[in-house]
Amino acid sequence: MLDNILAITLQKVYLLLPVKIRGSALGMMVLLLFNSILEIVGLAAILPIIMILLQDNIIEDIKVFRWLYQLFSFESQTNFLVIFAVLVMAFMIAKNVFSLLIYKQQAKFSFKLYTYFSLKLFKAYQNKDLKFFKSHNPSIIIRDINEIPYNFVYNIILNLITILNEFIIIVIILITIFLYDPLLVLFLLVFVVPILTIFYRVVKNRSKAIQQELNEENPKLNINLFQFIYGFIDAKMNNSEKYFLENHRKHLVKVSELNMLDRVFQQAPTKVIETGLMATITIVALYGLLFVRDKQHIVGLLSVFALAAYRILPSINRSMIALVGLKGFQYTFDVLNQLTHSDTTSSKAILVDISFSSHIKIKNVSFSYNSDKGVLDDVSFKIKKNSITGLIGRSGSGKSTLVNLLLGFYAPTSGEICIDDVPLEVKNITSWRRKNGYVQQDVYILDATLAENIAFGVPKEKIDADQLARAMSLASLSDVVNHLPDGVNTNLGDRGSLLSGGQRQRIGIARALYHGATLLILDEATSALDATTENEINEAVSRLADNNMTVIIIAHRLTTLRRCDSIIELESGKIKRICSYGDLINKPVE
Incomplete structure (x- = not known):
């Protein structure tokens, strides 16, 4: 067993x-083997000392002792035994120092393997x-x-x-x-x-x-x-x-x-x-x-x-x-x-750049989490670049799923999503995501400074000050910064405990802008805000569209969609209608 x-x-x-670590492991075992031999030698060196205590004529009885005694011409047995004991002690000290060095290497190897x-x-x-x-x-x-x-x-x-x-x-x-x-x-x-x-x-x-x-x-x-x-x-x-x-x-x-x-x-x-x-x-x-x-x-x-x-x-x-x-x-x-050993195709795939200069086309897209129940059914529409598109519908109509398909988190069960007529695939999904900004209702805030939250994922020392200032200006964050005790270097607390709802949304928008997004998706981003704050966010979004930004807004409130060029209404996973804000007001969602 x-x-x-x-x-x-x-x-x-x-x-x-x-393979590269197998060699290190083998080397570690060789060092430990050598250390084991030293341990045995150290143990064996104590045995003669015990025999010295048990026998009076130890030098005469043991050939090795007798040979060493004659070779170095010791004057007396006492001198020989004292020097022998000192040498054993010195060997034990050296052995233990060497053992500590080996244990240090073992700890280093362990940390390397753990990392x-x-x-x-x-x-x-x-x-x-x-x-x-x-x-x-x-x-x-x-x-x-x-x-x-x-x-x-x-x-x-x-x-x-x-x-x-x-x-x-x-x-x-x-x-x-x-x-x-x-x-x-x-x-x-x-x-x-x-x-x-x-x-x-x-x-x-x-x-x-x-x-x-x-x-x-x-x-x-x-x-x-x-x-x-x-x-x-x-x-x-x-x-x-x-x-x-x-x-x-x-x-x-x-x-x-x-x-x-x-x-x-x-x-x-x-x-x-x-x-x-x-x-x-x-x-x-x-x-x-x-x-x-x-x-x-x-x-x-x-x-x-x-x-x-x-x-x-x-x-x-x-x-x-x-x-x-x-x-x-x-x-x-x-x-x-x-x-x-799991599939890492996404990390090993050859990455291909994808351009976004004209439109996004959703072509006959259907999606289901399992084979029994469909979430989206034969959805088709087109979004022009630099436009503001609204997405509305009851809970469970498929809005969030559609957004996750647009962001490349899910792949359509059938149909395809095209960017400037180029199908969205594994090889270009990374490039596409870099062009997107996604602002949720509950924007995730790091327990870090305002600058670090906007430049999310960028080391503090590498944050571009000009890029940061531009993003804050377009997201209407300048007034917020002026009221913070340390400006952009103010720590925002765990999960943004020092921020209001509107400030969190602006940070989410600024984050997308800092990373160069050309498509901004607002997923119920203003649903928890009061009317005044919501209007301020909507004004900021309108300015973004004027600065070559394509915007998709998912909302329940009709007022959130007033600046949209077109509005897509979903019902039970299908497109019920595509209309203007005026048409939506005249015949709102049932």
């Missing part, structure tokens, strides 16, 4: 690691479509990007290295003991190995179950906290704080119990191994008393065994914990393989 889990894990790791997989998972999620993000909880995604790579590196890779490293140490020590007295090895095999085998078989499956449960429970803690933080006002108004508190308590108790069991299983190997070794030492002592007449030999036997046990105990303990970890964190392979 041990060989099985090791072989399976090694194969999975080999297939998962990229690689975390970034790879982040990129894999960036390649997912909008439908995916609408159907998955953010806490699960955050867990996959941050916790899964960490658990893989520290509980799979490092545990694997630990097992191989400690295995070498244990084998060398056992060979050394065997050469000294084969019976000692026999005692170890008879009394320690069966205990460890039984323990591993009992613990392995339970440990795996605990880790899988923790992987499922930990995100639930964050989900409940996010729900309370973002629903704070509703929680207060509905007096439902107790509900969230009890939910947190329930998940916290579950996670705490699992972590407690995990800690117990981590500590258990030490006690099990100690029991096995103490049983062996007792048997060795009894064996010596009953069958060996030379008491000095018994003391030497026990000293050698105790010295070996001093090093074998932590090695076996680390190996057992690592084996249990390997079994418990196998689930990380599933997540890493699923995401890192």
